[in-house]
Amino acid sequence: MGVSLKDVALRAGVSVKTVSNVVNDYPHVTPQTRDRVQRAIDELGYRPNLTARHLRKGRTGLITLAIPELGNPYFAEVAGAVIDAAARHDLTVLLDHTAGLREKELVVSQGFRSHVIDGLILSPIGLERSDLLERPEGPPMVLLGEREYEGPYDHIMIDNVGAARIAVRHLLDLGRRRVAFLGARHESVRQPAHLRLRGWREAFTAAGLVPDESLVVATQGYDRSDGAAAMADLLDRDQRPDAVFAYNDLIALGAMRTLVERGLRVPEDVAVVGFDDIEEGRYGAVSLSTVAPDKGDIARLAVDCLVERIAARGTGTPLGPRLIQPGYRLIVRESTAIRRA
Amino acid sequence: MGVSLKDVALRAGVSVKTVSNVVNDYPHVTPQTRDRVQRAIDELGYRPNLTARHLRKGRTGLITLAIPELGNPYFAEVAGAVIDAAARHDLTVLLDHTAGLREKELVVSQGFRSHVIDGLILSPIGLERSDLLERPEGPPMVLLGEREYEGPYDHIMIDNVGAARIAVRHLLDLGRRRVAFLGARHESVRQPAHLRLRGWREAFTAAGLVPDESLVVATQGYDRSDGAAAMADLLDRDQRPDAVFAYNDLIALGAMRTLVERGLRVPEDVAVVGFDDIEEGRYGAVSLSTVAPDKGDIARLAVDCLVERIAARGTGTPLGPRLIQPGYRLIVRESTAIRRA
DNA sequence: ATGAAAGCGCTAACAA
């Protein structure tokens, strides 16, 4: 099939080793030899077979990134950033999506394709803590995302409680008092929604107010449709909220859609804040205020962590699990742009 | 490091070949032997080294998918579908994004990582036809997307002219006459925008009308911001349009945003039709009518084509380049939901 | 500075 080192060596009249030296920029090669080899390489159109190189070196230059859903703009944007960050380390990204299903996440976290990849970045949702603890030996893994685990793995996660607190405080500062939380979870296990809900509560308490738990609405998923349904649910009740803090932008967007359908104005009647800062939030009829995690930061930190882990392998250097918190900020747009009450 | 075939063979007291047979479900193995080997595999926690297997077989089970931008929901959704379609063939997807830059597309189309992948699905924008013709030997490649090439490669592309015609006709049927086209290109080279623009023209002609070329607005890119700017540009002129057909949903969404800012109603003042059917179009304050390409179909066709090409390699079976047109349909939503004039 | 040869883990002829 392809042109191999041997072919080049034959053509250049040198040994395989010499060609290899040239290809790998080994310093001790005479310019003449290098020239001759280079010419042979060009003439034959030689390209190194990475598979063979990897077999020999035990590294592949491939990492897996497993996210819940590519259709979710937040994850799509993060994935793009991870691909770029990985490229800067000469790593190529294998993309998987798990639909947030424990089973699929399990398959990914446990050596699926483990011999092909040097490492793994996983953004788990359904996975249990115990699954993590029972993970068999395998390539280094770094966790990404807002579900707490406190397991033996590096984890890139923003300060969800703090971020939510700031968002809700912004609404309280606007004079809103009936601030709903959209996107809670029924499950008792650790869920990112719980953290943001805690932030919601703390914001009230910090302001000397008592949060009204009846304004907490759970959703099935994290999609626009879930937000739309949750909002409808809320509006069907007696007293309507004057503000909404949504688990994420998609839910917020869905909620805004319902508000418009019901003839309510945003932000006059109901102010809305989301979470994620997906691009679509900037271009709705009413642009969406949101908490913006630094996605570039997140991607960079995850890849850097993983690269470090990969490098540390074998060297026996013990490296405790780290919890790393990327930056975030509140972005105020039209959905809360209103004079103080 | 890992456990190899040899280790298992040693443990089970058989030869490497036998273990290999068991692992690969080779039929002629006695149940007892199989059992013994299986036990050894389990005890040792053996997992085949795919890199080695690939080196041997000359196949890796990896394919590259290169799209312009993961942040564009249309491409993100297509990418997700491709990953699923590939999984059904036991293929794993390496995702690249090119930003639509000729240079990056060139790197991808020409053997970048060519030894690691079995095939390549490329969605080019900046690439020239000549680049394609000069492509060196490499793994099979299938083209995806709406730029015409008529090169020596399989190409999955919907009937852009026909699809655009139907969309514009829908607007004309509504009684609209000043139907603008947003998202044209200045470049003279083949561009998907040209095809959709042709459909725009043909719809007028077919209705016995003369298209008003002053309603064609070019944009820099294909993003929401481009749509917003183009719409603003259009509204600053004397006579405003009563309908807009946008190159894609993002441009349409951006345009709608501008319309709202200017106090115009959709669809009463200006009806809008987009292209792509991204999910976000369903949840705006006014849901977006659009041309919906069958993304599952597109992904499946691309992967199937590629798999066929991969299989045909070496077998000398000549297989001419094919142009394959996936299905599409017009989805009418609120942005054009209005009584006939 | 360059060459010879071993071996990464696997599969596939060929043998037994």
Next chain:
DNA sequence: TTGTTAGCGCTTTCAT
């Protein structure tokens, strides 16, 4: 039915 062995293309001691 199972074992032996030769590579796939590359890197890497160890010689020279």
